[in-house]
Amino acid sequence: MQATKLRLNLAVYVIFIACILLAPMFLEEFALNRLAKFLVFGMLGVAIALSWGYAGILNLGQGLFFGLGAYMLGMSLKLASPTSMAQGSDTPVPDFMLWNAEPGSKTDLCCINGGSWLWIPFQNHWFGILMGMVLPTLVAFGLGMVVFRKRIAGVFVSVITLACVLLVRLLIVDAQPLTNGWNGLTDLGILTIGETEFDPYSVTTYYLVAISLSVALILGRLLTETRSGMILQAIRDDYNRARYLGFEVSSFQVFFFCASALIAGYAGMLYVIVAEFASPAFMELSFSITMVVWAAVGGRGSLIGACIGALLINVIETSVSETAALVEAWKVIIGLIFVLVVLFMPQGLAGLASSVTDRVLERFSGRAARLRQADSQQQPAE
Amino acid sequence: MTVAALTLDGLGVAFAGFKAVDGVSIIIEEGELRVVLGANGAGKTTLMDLISGKTRNTSGRVYLYDTDITHWQEHQIARAGIGRKFQIPSVFRELSVRRNLEVASFETPGVFSNLSLRQTAASKRRVEEALELTGLGPQADRLAGGLSHGQTQWLELGMLITQNPKILLLDEPTAGMTQAETRKTTEILNALRGKHTIIVVEHDMAFVREVARRITVMHLGQVLAEGDIKTIEKDERVKQAYLGSKGIM
Amino acid sequence: MVDTLFIGLSVGSVLLLVALGLAITYGAMGVINMAHGEMVMLGAYTTVMTSTWLGLGIWWSLPIAFAVTALVGLVIERLIIRRLYGRLLDTLLATWGVAILIQQMIRLEFGLSFFGIHIQGLGPGLQNMSIPDVLAGTINIFGTELNKYRVFMILVCALMTGVTWLIMYKTSVGMQVRAIIRNARMAAACGVDVKRVNALTFAFGSGLAGVAGVLMAGFKTVFPDMGTPMVVDGFLVVVVGGIGSLIGSILAAGLLGQVNAVVAWAHNDVIARAVVFAVVILTIVLKPNGLFAYKRR
Numbered sequence: 041m042q043a044t045k046l047r048l049n050l051a052v053y054v055i056f057i058a059c060i061l062l063a064p065m066f067l068e069e070f071a072l073n074r075l076a077k078f079l080v081f082g083m084l085g086v087a088i089a090l091s092w093g094y095a096g097i098l099n100l101g102q103g104l105f106f107g108l109g110a111y112m113l114g115m116s117l118k119l120a121s122p123t124s125m126a127q128g129s130d131t132p133v134p135d136f137m138l139w140n141a142e143p144g145s146k147t148d149l150c151c152i153n154g155g156s157w158l159w160i161p162f163q164n165h166w167f168g169i170l171m172g173m174v175l176p177t178l179v180a181f182g183l184g185m186v187v188f189r190k191r192i193a194g195v196f197v198s199v200i201t202l203a204c205v206l207l208v209r210l211l212i213v214d215a216q217p218l219t220n221g222w223n224g225l226t227d228l229g230i231l232t233i234g235e236t237e238f239d240p241y242s243v244t245t246y247y248l249v250a251i252s253l254s255v256a257l258i259l260g261r262l263l264t265e266t267r268s269g270m271i272l273q274a275i276r277d278d279y280n281r282a283r284y285l286g287f288e289v290s291s292f293q294v295f296f297f298c299a300s301a302l303i304a305g306y307a308g309m310l311y312v313i314v315a316e317f318a319s320p321a322f323m324e325l326s327f328s329i330t331m332v333v334w335a336a337v338g339g340r341g342s343l344i345g346a347c348i349g350a351l352l353i354n355v356i357e358t359s360v361s362e363t364a365a366l367v368e369a370w371k372v373i374i375g376l377i378f379v380l381v382v383l384f385m386p387q388g389l390a391g392l393a394s395s396v397t398d399r400v401l402e403r404f405s406g407r408a409a410r411l412r413q414a415d416s417q418q419q420p421a422e
Numbered sequence: 423m424t425v426a427a428l429t430l431d432g433l434g435v436a437f438a439g440f441k442a443v444d445g446v447s448i449i450i451e452e453g454e455l456r457v458v459l460g461a462n463g464a465g466k467t468t469l470m471d472l473i474s475g476k477t478r479n480t481s482g483r484v485y486l487y488d489t490d491i492t493h494w495q496e497h498q499i500a501r502a503g504i505g506r507k508f509q510i511p512s513v514f515r516e517l518s519v520r521r522n523l524e525v526a527s528f529e530t531p532g533v534f535s536n537l538s539l540r541q542t543a544a545s546k547r548r549v550e551e552a553l554e555l556t557g558l559g560p561q562a563d564r565l566a567g568g569l570s571h572g573q574t575q576w577l578e579l580g581m582l583i584t585q586n587p588k589i590l591l592l593d594e595p596t597a598g599m600t601q602a603e604t605r606k607t608t609e610i611l612n613a614l615r616g617k618h619t620i621i622v623v624e625h626d627m628a629f630v631r632e633v634a635r636r637i638t639v640m641h642l643g644q645v646l647a648e649g650d651i652k653t654i655e656k657d658e659r660v661k662q663a664y665l666g667s668k669g670i671m
Numbered sequence: 672m673v674d675t676l677f678i679g680l681s682v683g684s685v686l687l688l689v690a691l692g693l694a695i696t697y698g699a700m701g702v703i704n705m706a707h708g709e710m711v712m713l714g715a716y717t718t719v720m721t722s723t724w725l726g727l728g729i730w731w732s733l734p735i736a737f738a739v740t741a742l743v744g745l746v747i748e749r750l751i752i753r754r755l756y757g758r759l760l761d762t763l764l765a766t767w768g769v770a771i772l773i774q775q776m777i778r779l780e781f782g783l784s785f786f787g788i789h790i791q792g793l794g795p796g797l798q799n800m801s802i803p804d805v806l807a808g809t810i811n812i813f814g815t816e817l818n819k820y821r822v823f824m825i826l827v828c829a830l831m832t833g834v835t836w837l838i839m840y841k842t843s844v845g846m847q848v849r850a851i852i853r854n855a856r857m858a859a860a861c862g863v864d865v866k867r868v869n870a871l872t873f874a875f876g877s878g879l880a881g882v883a884g885v886l887m888a889g890f891k892t893v894f895p896d897m898g899t900p901m902v903v904d905g906f907l908v909v910v911v912g913g914i915g916s917l918i919g920s921i922l923a924a925g926l927l928g929q930v931n932a933v934v935a936w937a938h939n940d941v942i943a944r945a946v947v948f949a950v951v952i953l954t955i956v957l958k959p960n961g962l963f964a965y966k967r968r
Contacts, residue, residue: 263537278514379772
């Protein structure tokens with residue numbers, strides 16, 4: 041029965057991946073762009089499920105990693121934008137830097153304002169892409185080393201991550217000349233790698249997102265099936281027991297915290313490509329908690345469940361929000377969904393699906409057993 | 423010739439001046455099953471905490487065979503070969519019984535060395551042995567959170583065995599058990615005798631008589647007496663320490 | 672500089688009022704109430720409503736807001752919190768949902784806006800409260816001109832804190848609450864009606880937030896989202912002060928309020944908040960149990 045269940049679980053992955061890969065055959069470019077955004081959110085769901093469901097770390101600041109990833113690539117794309125060449129200098133300079141510049145300073149990234157030199161390496165988009173993955177992971181590593189080495193757990197980790205995301209958001213807002221403050225990075229250029237242009241409305245970009253999500257799902261699932269993945273779940277249940285069995289508990293927590301951050305950072309980069317902006321709103325508390333809602337509704341204990349949860353909520357939200365009057369009503373619904381899910385469905389849709397499968401399989405195997413029994417009783421009579 | 427498996431040399435700890443364990447020196451031989459007795463607050467559990475690294479000692483040393491393991495981290499002590507069962511049974515409640523044992527059987531402490539989908543043949547074998555020994559085979563696919571109290575205790579014992587330690591520290595392995603369950607626990611312990619060095623903290627005298635050859639009695643953080651059951655029962659100081667309750671036996 | 676410290680004190684005192692409620696419910700019931708900020712918001716709206724519709728001044732708003740928010744708190748406890756005892760992080764998530772619901776309730780004017788009915792004082796917009804003349808202007812204390820309204824805020828907060836302290840340490844209900852904070856099961860075994868005491872605790876904590884809301888209404892604009900930063904700050908105060916410790920919350924509120932005011936004076940508001948967050952992170956890392964944690968064995 042365990043084997044049947046595993047097979048069914050894998051089947052869900054296969055069907056889901058097939059669906060998102062085949063979607064371009066049925067959708068036109070506007071809908072495709074929208075779906076790509078949702079898939080990015082699905083990736084965030086995977087990141088949350090990995091840290092919350094598997095590691096037991098409720099990160100209320102996942103937006104930090106998403107935002108960092110977004111800003112890193114956003115900086116490269118800002119420099120690639122035609123607006124950055126319109127300042128009359130030989131090298132690109134973001135338009136907002138000119139607006140914020142001290143009078144008389146040279147229009148060049150080296151010295152248009154204090155700290156603008158930080159942008160120089162981002163002229164190479166590979167640097168932006170690299171940093172989009174490295175920086176979130178590095179920040180998660182630093183944070184994790186402090187928090188988990190100190191054996192901080194439970195709600196305290198949530199508070200620290202929450203404070204971190206709000207802190208970084210304020211720093212970005214405050215560094216207006218460097219980051220364009222509240223407005224974020226807009227008017228971005230299009231990512232071009234070799235001959236390929238990743239136009240946000242193109243099928244190419246959609247495939248970039250869909251394949252990235254598939255890879256994240258498969259690698260994530262594999263990761264949870266390794267011995268480390270099992271030990272991680274053991275640590276989630278009882279970190280003391282795991283420690284006295286001889287496991288270096290913090291190393292597992294740090295590793296998976298980083299993995300989750302990497303996925304979120306990567307998702308942030310994809311979002312910038314698809315949505316063409318990076319904004320401090322990514323680091324607002326409500327966005328980070330919204331991600332947790334997606335994962336809770338889909339099922340925190342299942343990577344694909346959390347991913348589907350994110351997709352589902354966003355699809356419904358978008359269709360409801362097409363009527364202006366219902367936008368506010370939707371928030372009521374989402375609040376209600378959240379309360380009800382926590383109260384009555386703590387394992388989310390994935391948990392529901394799992395228990396239904398159990399029941400069906402039980403009935404099935406029960407009937408099979410009865411049939412066998414009946415057969416063996418009848419045979420001697422014949 | 424006998425070998426000392428665990429040597430405690432003047433081990434002690436003080437909490438804000440209060441000496442919970444005070445200059446305890448014990449030598450436990452390889453393959454021995456040692457029972458530690460004592461009233462509440464005698465320092466038995468604290469002694470276990472000191473050996474397993476949960477509490478840092480403020481004086482004395484701990485040796486595992488010839489290795490000085492004083493002040494090592496918990497997981498390092500566990501890897502060196504000391505397995506510990508807690509007074510309140512702790513298992514991984516959201517994982518299946520088999521998965522609990524599998525996790526216990528993994529042989530390396532860090533995350534990178536465990537990034538593999540395979541389990542070694544030796545570790546698989548130990549899981550099967552532990553299922554056999556604890557009789558939890560029929561429950562193997564159930565979640566550990568759904569086990570009865572006694573089964574949970576045996577599972578934790580099984581996890582310790584799967585971990586394959588040189589020394590087992592068992593803190594009240596029969597606490598809260600029915601008579602039948604206690605009997606089964608006795609059987610499991612007797613089966614382990616000789617294969618592992620075992621230290622048991624226990625109150626249940628019926629159980630102690632059944633398993634113990636050598637007993638250490640603790641009182642107010644110190645070793646009061648040591649010897650076989652007969653010696654302990656006759657010991658005047660032990661009787662005095664438990665005066666009024668007509669001794670501990 | 673005295674000015675700055677005084678502003679810090681007034682900010683800290685409102686923060687304390689918000690944090691006190693959170694501290695009691697978190698300590699006693701193991702509930703992180705993310706809807707606590709909405710109690711502040713409801714308190715502020717009660718002030719707006721009583722003045723718009725009943726023509727009552729801020730003096731009347733204080734008891735009315737306390738009653739209204741305490742009642743709402745009681746309902747939330749009955750409907751939701753009661754089912755979630757022992758699931759700390761789940762309470763955080765569920766009450767976040769409740770917070771959204773309450774915000775939308777105000778924004779949509781209890782749903783009436785769908786039918787084109789509008790209630791003055793509610794809705795998505797900003798509301799402004801004028802303060803009574805007695806509290807306008809400044810007052811000279813020890814040679815320093817101080818804003819009267821801020822003095823009033825500090826006094827009310829001190830009064831409510833005093834009342835809370837009296838209830839906690841001088842009444843039998845308070846003793847039961849403290850018993851529950853230390854060990855809920857033991858308290859239950861000793862005959863404390865934990866459910867009833869928890870419900871009362873939750874209502875009282877919500878009421879305190881309501882009073883904080885009245886005070887907020889007098890010097891900031893009132894709008895449906897105003898509670899969110901309040902609950903975050905209050906929650907940080909509780910964690911920094913040490914869960915279950917009233918004195919810890921009081922000192923932490925003072926500390927964070929002062930840090931905020933001083934840095935805001937030296938740099939700007941944004942950096943001030945950033946520094947507050949940094950202080951919180953450092954505190955948890957260095958003293959994971961908070962500054963004044965009660966030690967459990």
